[in-house]
Amino acid sequence: MKKLLTLTLFATVATASAAENCRVINMGFNPAQDSSAVLTSGKAIATYLESKIRGVEVRTTVAQDYQALVEATRSGKLDFAWLSPVSYVQAHDQAGAQVLLKSVRNGGPYYWSAFVVRKDSGIKTLNDLRGKTVAWIDPTSAAGYTFPRALLVSKGINPDTFFSKQTFAGKHDAAVLSLANGTVDAIATFSNNTQGTSGSWTQYLPADKASQLAVVAYTKPIPGDTLSVRSDYQTGCADVVTRVRAAIIGMKSDPAGQGLLKKLYTIDSMIPAKDADYNVVRDAVKASQKK
Template identity: 30%
Template sequence: MLNRRTLIAAALAAGVMAPPAAQAQGWKEKYPELTFAAIPTENPSVTTDRYSKLADYLSKELGVKVDFRIANDYAAIIEGQRAGNIQIAYYGPASYARALMTGVETEAITRARRNNGSTGYTSVLLVRADSPYRTLEDLKGKTLALVDPNSTSGNNAPRFFLDKKGVKTDSYFGKVFFAGSHENAVLALTQGTADVAANAWYADTDTHVTRMAEKGMLKDAAGKPLTPDDFRVVFRTDLLPGDPYAVLASLPAELKQAIKQAMLDMPKKDAAGFRALSDGKDIEFVPTEAKEYDGVIEMLKFNDRARRTG
């Protein structure tokens, strides 16, 4: 037999358990437009060409406008999510870890699997193949081009793994500077403003060097075209977790799940757009989560302590 209390409880439950269509309509009213931003690993035109396709695909799948924005630097992604202005972000592992360490409520949802089966990559120190530098010992006192303070492969990983070899980056090299992007670090090497450059190495056939060579971007100071064979790796780190795509934790659960599922479906639903993200080097998106980056957080804590103690 129904009483007044039972009827009230049933009415409340009916309000909470809104059908999926009503829930979706609710978040679309609150988020009629979303912002997706990416770290500046390459020059602006290349970055825009890659990730605007993902933004367009998400717009179609989600049914709301998704605008793409290139961050000025890695820290801008962190601060944009902290302020709630960037709902979807493409991070590097270290910038994502830094966001978590500084209280940004962001959730990693996917990362790419490459055609070699790996969902991670390494950091390398590159030199010109026509240089005399073949070992770490040869690089003492030379000029090192890093990428960005919050870059994983372009700063934090080489510092961490070099320290394990007894190399203190800032005192070992004669000069250390940040180039601003992976491409700029490679260009510093080709133009002779750096003797060695830190960079990401996804696979032997997929690096910023190979991508730049395919686009005709590699030339020496005299204008002579260069190929990947004109570079040599003198140091390589252990494997690092791949770059995560992350969403604001405060987004409605239905929206977060919709973004994640759309990305997992992208290789089949928009094969051309997915290929553009990596020049065809990735084969799929796979789920990921914050705990996959615990090791990166420990790496950053180590580097922070080393910087404070000199």
């Protein structure tokens, strides 16, 4: 009987511990732009989720860079992460992270990468970039590295010998500023359409400065950035995962929620996603590594 009571007590404590672990949610955000702005928006998202899901506490952090967000997910420091497409593929293929949702902008669950230049540079085509300087965003940025490099490789261009100098800006807003200030000749960054009217340069620059920039090439569409979950958290805290997923999907029907997503990463809404949606990203990663 004593052994039975001990086992029962142990099971009760274990259950309580598991419930506590599920109650506290650690959520990480992608440092695609100014980290302080992302952190403010992330905290607002956390407060929103706490208001919709009774009994949870959402703790937020902004990773130093894309790879750090993947590592924090892999090591179990984060339960949920707002991952870029390439970062999601890494987190899934290396650590089993699962995609829950993907972002929608301008009516579609995808965006593009664009090579952007100053209009007065005389650069009109991709070939005109030969011998010029370029700023990428991050080695694990889909729009800021992987897809534009894959585009060049598909045209028989070796990016490592094509440009006179390559640098990493770290964030899209920093890249836009470096281009506008004349520090580099071109940048690879995200675009929300293929008309040149909406992208990082229109988000992070005043209209008069944005109008001085132009797109010379677009990549193929990129599936939207993700909200993903650590696999063992999804297994052990399935009910919380379901509630978080539903609350974020529901933000599109709530004016307050819509505003929070827009401030976070200019997202219109989040919709269900599956891993197969990101096979095109895996293909681009392989292509971008060719010389």
